[in-house]
Amino acid sequence: MKSTRSFPTDLKIEGDIFQTIIPLQKPKSDQASDQEGDQASDYANEQKEGYLAGLTPVQQKVADYCRTPRTRAEIQNFTNIKSPRYLREHVLKPLVQKQVLHLTLPDKPTSPNQKYYLNKSLTKPR
Numbered sequence: 001m002k003s004t005r006s007f008p009t010d011l012k013i014e015g016d017i018f019q020t021i022i023p024l025q026k027p028k029s030d031q032a033s034d035q036e037g038d039q040a041s042d043y044a045n046e047q048k049e050g051y052l053a054g055l056t057p058v059q060q061k062v063a064d065y066c067r068t069p070r071t072r073a074e075i076q077n078f079t080n081i082k083s084p085r086y087l088r089e090h091v092l093k094p095l096v097q098k099q100v101l102h103l104t105l106p107d108k109p110t111s112p113n114q115k116y117y118l119n120k121s122l123t124k125p126r
Contacts, residue, residue, distance in 0.1 A: 066101055104116075
């Protein structure tokens with residue numbers, strides 16, 4: 001069941017034409033509860049590990065998974081991403097560019113023996 005919010009409206013009728021004016025701001029009571037919710041989510045986001053901030057959920061999973069060096073195939077299997085190209089361009093490449101992940105063979109980025117591992121300076125001991 002959907003919750004409905006009632007907003008005060010102004011209705012003007014002139015002959016067979018009517019005009020409805022709906023304010024763009026929420027009523028004060030809704031704004032207060034939204035602010036409390038925003039503050040709670042901000043607090044939760046601050047509690048995340050710093051290196052995870054600003055990453056997509058898939059990138060976060062991959063970063064955490066790569067605490068141990070992993071091959072592209074292992075990461076692809078773990079994430080259930082079917083396209084190697086998508087994984088490379090949208091997950092691995094951004095993580096390497098942000099220095100969240102490092103390459104085991106930095107001089108050979110396309111090597112079939114390449115593995116990705118989490119930047120040790122970003123991790124907290126478990």
